[in-house]
Amino acid sequence: MDNIESYHEASKHAPGRYAPGPGYLNWENQPEPFRWFHGAKVHDLPLRQSLPDPLFEAMGQVGGIASQPLTLEALSRLLMYSLGLAAWKEYEGVRWSLRCHPSSGNLHPIEGYVIAPAVPGLPPGVHHYLSRDHVLETRWIPTAPDLWHRCFPAGTFLLALSLIHWRETWKYGLRSFRYCQLNLGHASAALSYAASFLGWRVTLRTDMGDDAMIRLLGLQRPLAPEPEHPGLLLAISPAGDGADMTHENLASLVALAESGEFQGHPNSLGHLPAQPWPGVEEAARYCHKGPTPSVTMSRDQPVVPPLVPAPTRQTATELIRARRSAQRYDGKSVLSLDSFFRMLDRLLPRRDIPPWSLLPGEPLVHPVVLVHRVREMQPGVYLLARSTSAVPGLRETLDPSFLWRVPAHTPSHLPLFLLRPGDCRAEAFHISCQQDIAADGAFSLGMLANFSTGLAEGAWGYRALHWEAGILGQVLYLAAEAEGIRGTGIGCFFDDLFHQWMGLRNHGFQTVYHFTVGVAMADRRLTTLHPYGHIGNRQ
Numbered sequence: 450m451d452n453i454e455s456y457h458e459a460s461k462h463a464p465g466r467y468a469p470g471p472g473y474l475n476w477e478n479q480p481e482p483f484r485w486f487h488g489a490k491v492h493d494l495p496l497r498q499s500l501p502d503p504l505f506e507a508m509g510q511v512g513g514i515a516s517q518p519l520t521l522e523a524l525s526r527l528l529m530y531s532l533g534l535a536a537w538k539e540y541e542g543v544r545w546s547l548r549c550h551p552s553s554g555n556l557h558p559i560e561g562y563v564i565a566p567a568v569p570g571l572p573p574g575v576h577h578y579l580s581r582d583h584v585l586e587t588r589w590i591p592t593a594p595d596l597w598h599r600c601f602p603a604g605t606f607l608l609a610l611s612l613i614h615w616r617e618t619w620k621y622g623l624r625s626f627r628y629c630q631l632n633l634g635h636a637s638a639a640l641s642y643a644a645s646f647l648g649w650r651v652t653l654r655t656d657m658g659d660d661a662m663i664r665l666l667g668l669q670r671p672l673a674p675e676p677e678h679p680g681l682l683l684a685i686s687p688a689g690d691g692a693d694m695t696h697e698n699l700a701s702l703v704a705l706a707e708s709g710e711f712q713g714h715p716n717s718l719g720h721l722p723a724q725p726w727p728g729v730e731e732a733a734r735y736c737h738k739g740p741t742p743s744v745t746m747s748r749d750q751p752v753v754p755p756l757v758p759a760p761t762r763q764t765a766t767e768l769i770r771a772r773r774s775a776q777r778y779d780g781k782s783v784l785s786l787d788s789f790f791r792m793l794d795r796l797l798p799r800r801d802i803p804p805w806s807l808l809p810g811e812p813l814v815h816p817v818v819l820v821h822r823v824r825e826m827q828p829g830v831y832l833l834a835r836s837t838s839a840v841p842g843l844r845e846t847l848d849p850s851f852l853w854r855v856p857a858h859t860p861s862h863l864p865l866f867l868l869r870p871g872d873c874r875a876e877a878f879h880i881s882c883q884q885d886i887a888a889d890g891a892f893s894l895g896m897l898a899n900f901s902t903g904l905a906e907g908a909w910g911y912r913a914l915h916w917e918a919g920i921l922g923q924v925l926y927l928a929a930e931a932e933g934i935r936g937t938g939i940g941c942f943f944d945d946l947f948h949q950w951m952g953l954r955n956h957g958f959q960t961v962y963h964f965t966v967g968v969a970m971a972d973r974r975l976t977t978l979h980p981y982g983h984i985g986n987r988q
């Protein structure tokens with residue numbers, strides 16, 4: 450391997466030849482899902498819920514949710530319904546936690562950091578979020594609070610996500626680097642949704658380089674037994690006030706953070722020393738991100754009508770916490786055409802609703818939809834072009850015999866095309882590492898990412914393509930819940946088999962993530978417990 454393209458090739462799965470991995474699960478050294486910092490000052494986040502809890506579908510109405518001031522309770526709400534716990538599950542005496550955002554293997558490689566001015570009840574500085582206890586641990590406090598404070602335009606603060614690769618390599622080996630990046634996409638979209646219900650807007654700060662993020666979060670000191678890698682940086686601001694942080698503000702924060710002492714020592718996540726997976730560390734080096742200009746708004750803004758709400762009456766917090774991955778589908782329920790169109794419509798990049806403010810650039814990931822059971826929809830292979838300007842490039846790349854026919858009843862703004870009719874359940878099953886979930890739902894999909902454009906400005910674009918795919922996955926998870934059905938992300942798929950099946954003629958597009966949606970079969974053997982029942986009666 451000597452570049453990110455060769456990592457991508459080496460980490461492909463194929464029938465009978467999976468990407469290199471450990472081959473077994475070493476339960477003796479299972480990664481601890483929570484990181485904490487011994488000796489860091491701990492700040493409880495309130496559990497009380499006195500803030501308004503809008504209906505989930507209110508997020509589709511621009512300006513429909515009043516912006517909340519930045520208080521500890523609002524911060525608590527943001528974290529609880531994005532990176533926080535969603536439930537504990539128990540089976541035969543074994544208990545494990547689930548979170549509001551999904552994660553490959555439920556291994557949760559992501560750590561979250563709040564970088565903020567003083568909030569009543571929380572000092573200014575850099576704080577690590579420990580979701581198990583719903584607390585912030587102070588890692589760093591500015592010695593010059595006034596200078597620090599001046600870097601944050603009113604109501605604005607930062608949220609950084611880092612990665613502990615080992616949590617994923619423990620199970621998935623070489624392919625983990627991709628999974629870590631997909632997880633970042635999911636988590637950032639989860640933050641964007643949770644923020645929108647507080648009337649806040651989240652933007653991705655692609656201008657910050659990895660080295661600056663390491664310095665800002667103190668990831669290099671003290672060195673953790675299992676290293677944390679920079680993930681991505683988000684700016685969170687009250688919607689519509691335009692008071693976004695400047696590039697100079699960011700640079701000053703990094704310079705200030707370098708001048709003080711970081712507090713606390715990271716816990717060890719395993720009983721034995723973690724072994725890095727060399728190929729994953731190499732991939733991280735190939736994708737190292739230097740400072741880059743902020744992404745400008747795409748010129749290709751689709752002119753689209755507002756979202757049609759789904760029939761759910763659940764509030765935002767109810768729906769977000771109820772989100773789960775289906776482990777089995779019933780293999781027979783048929784989805785209504787309206788539900789199908791509503792779900793696909795949510796994947797179009799409407800910049801003014803979550804989570805699309807995260808991605809101001811041109812959409813580069815396009816779902817190939819395998820329709821199995823949708824009323825009035827011919828089973829077959831379809832393509833949703835998330836920008837119409839992507840269609841010529843996709844037509845040039847994909848099988849020349851594809852039809853590119855617009856299906857009957859398709860809303861005029863939805864660039865959906867029938868490529869090839871026919872029952873494709875067997876292919877869906879086979880391509881998804883022979884997982885039944887890909888064939889037993891209403892539809893499944895593979896996400897074709899534009900590598901030619903995405904990597905043109907540097908290898909770090911490989912990470913960003915996976916973030917975009919993870920964001921699409923998070924939209925689908927919540928869209929499925931809003932329709933009363935369920936989704937599941939699929940990271941295990943036979944890459945080149947899918948490419949061959951799509952008649953891909955070059956490497957300009959590659960599939961990076963798969964997903965499935967349908968009516969789930971509940972596993973009644975499991976007991977479900979309240980996510981924060983173990984904390985007692987904290988207010």
Ligand SMILES: Cc1cc2nc3c(=O)[nH]c(=O)nc-3n(C[C@H](O)[C@H](O)[C@H](O)COP(=O)(O)O)c2cc1C
Nearest residue numbers: 547548551552553554555631773774938939940941
């Ligand atoms: C990137 C990614 C890849 C995943 N791949 C698979 C998969 O191949 N098969 C599967 O059954 N579930 C897959 N999942 C679902 C996870 O197993 C699930 O999110 C995790 O067990 C936590 O459960 P929850 O989503 O209900 O919180 C994937 C999830 C993510 C985010």
